[in-house]
Amino acid sequence: xIVLTQSPATLSLSPGERATLSCRASQSVSSNxxxxxxxxxxxxxxxxxxxxxxxxxxxxxxxxSGSGTDFTLTISSLEPExxxxxxxxxxxxxxxxxxxxxxxxx
Amino acid sequence: EVHLMxxxxxxxxxxxxxxxxxxxSGFTFSTYGMAWVRQxxxxxxxxxxxxxxxxxxxxxxxxxxxxxxxxxxNSKNTLYLQMxxxxxxxxxxxxxxxxxxxxxxxxxxxxxTLVTVSS
Numbered sequence: 001x002i003v004l005t006q007s008p009a010t011l012s013l014s015p016g017e018r019a020t021l022s023c024r025a026s027q028s029v030s031s032n033x034x035x036x037x038x039x040x041x042x043x044x045x046x047x048x049x050x051x052x053x054x055x056x057x058x059x060x061x062x063x064x065s066g067s068g069t070d071f072t073l074t075i076s077s078l079e080p081e082x083x084x085x086x087x088x089x090x091x092x093x094x095x096x097x098x099x100x101x102x103x104x105x106x
Numbered sequence: 107e108v109h110l111m112x113x114x115x116x117x118x119x120x121x122x123x124x125x126x127x128x129x130x131s132g133f134t135f136s137t138y139g140m141a142w143v144r145q146x147x148x149x150x151x152x153x154x155x156x157x158x159x160x161x162x163x164x165x166x167x168x169x170x171x172x173x174x175x176x177x178x179x180n181s182k183n184t185l186y187l188q189m190x191x192x193x194x195x196x197x198x199x200x201x202x203x204x205x206x207x208x209x210x211x212x213x214x215x216x217x218x219t220l221v222t223v224s225s
Binding site: 032034036038043044055085087089091094097098099100 | 216
């Protein structure tokens with residue numbers, strides 16, 4: 001089973017700041033990694049697929065990078081609606097998620 | 107427009123059963139894999155089960171194997187999750203989710219339904 005470890009657990013930032021979220025896989029998932037945003041009261045929303053491709057309608061401030069075992073989601077300048085929990089998910093073998101990173105207002 | 111409408115859920119005693127349904131519209135249901143994902147109170151997203159387009163292959167997280175059964179009726183555009191021998195730790199919001207294609211991530215989600223297992 002591939003385990004995904006996200007860090008940090010919580011990121012406290014102000015609007016306009018840059019957010020850098022990490023996801024590490026216990027073994028290579030190649031580029032089969034996705035990122036989701038989950039805001040309270042909303043459905044999970046696909047942001048990034050294949051490690052670096054933005055899903056339709058996702059703003060350019062969201063950028064995914066990495067391959068193999070180390071991945072990063074970068075939000076270049078936080079908007080108020082970006083404060084949420086972010087999950088990575090691997091699709092190399094199975095469907096499991098990381099434990100999430102909460103981006104909260106500082 | 108893609109729409110996933112969930113029904114079912116509610117309060118059940120430990121050891122009881124429930125069936126969740128997920129009605130799909132706005133896309134060719136029979137050509138996409140589907141899955142169930144849950145979120146326990148205060149916890150993150152957890153994938154529960156998945157099924158291929160035809161229903162020939164199914165997968166489960168270890169903690170629900172032998173208790174939950176995923177199925178689909180492509181003639182009715184509906185996904186199901188039969189949950190038996192429910193445990194307190196199965197308490198969660200359950201979401202159905204559509205894959206974006208073979209081995210693709212989930213691009214659409216149902217509205218979620220709360221399952222509470224409690225005596």
